[in-house]
Amino acid sequence: MPGSNIAIKIEHLTVSYQAKAVLVDVSLDIPRGSVVGILGPNGAGKSTIIKSVMGFVPRDFGTVEVFGQPVAHARGLVAYVPQRGQIDWTFPVTVRDVVTMGRYGHRRWYQSIRAEDRDKVNHSLEAVRMTEFSDRQIGQLSGGQQQRVFMARALAQESDILLLDEPFAGVDAATERAIAGLLAGAREENKTVVVVHHDLETAAEFFDRVVLLNRRVYAYGPPREVLDPDLLSEVYGGKLRAVSWAEEDKA
Ligand SMILES: Nc1ncnc2c1ncn2[C@@H]1O[C@H](COP(=O)(O)OP(=O)(O)O)[C@@H](O)[C@H]1O
Ligand SMILES: [Mg+2]
Numbered sequence: 001m002p003g004s005n006i007a008i009k010i011e012h013l014t015v016s017y018q019a020k021a022v023l024v025d026v027s028l029d030i031p032r033g034s035v036v037g038i039l040g041p042n043g044a045g046k047s048t049i050i051k052s053v054m055g056f057v058p059r060d061f062g063t064v065e066v067f068g069q070p071v072a073h074a075r076g077l078v079a080y081v082p083q084r085g086q087i088d089w090t091f092p093v094t095v096r097d098v099v100t101m102g103r104y105g106h107r108r109w110y111q112s113i114r115a116e117d118r119d120k121v122n123h124s125l126e127a128v129r130m131t132e133f134s135d136r137q138i139g140q141l142s143g144g145q146q147q148r149v150f151m152a153r154a155l156a157q158e159s160d161i162l163l164l165d166e167p168f169a170g171v172d173a174a175t176e177r178a179i180a181g182l183l184a185g186a187r188e189e190n191k192t193v194v195v196v197h198h199d200l201e202t203a204a205e206f207f208d209r210v211v212l213l214n215r216r217v218y219a220y221g222p223p224r225e226v227l228d229p230d231l232l233s234e235v236y237g238g239k240l241r242a243v244s245w246a247e248e249d250k251a
Helices: 046-054 071-077 095-101 115-127 143-156 173-188 200-206 229-236 239-250
Strands: 006-017 020-031 035-039 061-066 078-081 161-165 192-196 209-214 216-221
Touching: 006 046, 006 192, 020 046, 020 061, 020 192, 020 216, 035 046, 035 173, 035 200, 046 061, 046 071, 046 078, 046 161, 046 192, 061 071, 071 078, 078 143, 095 115, 095 143, 115 143, 115 173, 143 161, 143 173, 173 192, 209 229, 216 229
Parallel strands: 035 192, 035 209, 078 161, 161 192
Antiparallel strands: 006 020, 006 061, 209 216
């Protein structure tokens, strides 16, 4: 929104589930137009940070602002793609329906879909190469295709901020290219993008800045500074080896 160069401002955020703290005193300024990766081991609180920006989890302490406003007032400025496995894929809607939902914020409930909305939906489907699947039920798609449909919905929203929770996890090469292209496009349009990411290898390629998280922020800055081997072994502990084995298994 006008004025603010900080898209997302998190200050002293502490979140717990059933009295167990999962985020402790997290502070982050995410500048407008930056593409930021959040890295950290399983259970580090990465998804919880993203959900906090959406206002989906109760805070014990701290504040989260979107363009200088409390999240409750700014949710319309943010598009969110949840981590896979958190979506009910049996819900009987088509690919086009899902993407069209991204346009609901642009019209009143009594207005029907306009040509402009339809164009935007088509354009978004094209951007993730899912046009030919427009009439398919979402439950009948592969995981990577489902991921792309949700990306298209986020694109159709035309919001200033995109929050993507592990978009690259377990996707095929075509989907990986589509998502990388989407990140590049978002960067060109000066959007702010926050991506939970599990792959240390590609982090420097995709992100201007990375956050190294494990309940608290260990580092936040340009990938070259943050992805320091000593720091990584501190954050991942013994788990880093396990991470690289898992990568080998996949290859
Ligand atoms: N709704 C919930 N209720 C209880 N515990 C949760 C809930 N969501 C997440 N957790 C726990 O909080 C911690 C952080 O979760 P999450 O933010 O999903 O981590 P990450 O995305 O980094 O893997 C984990 O230990 C997880 O098991
Ligand atoms: Mg997660």
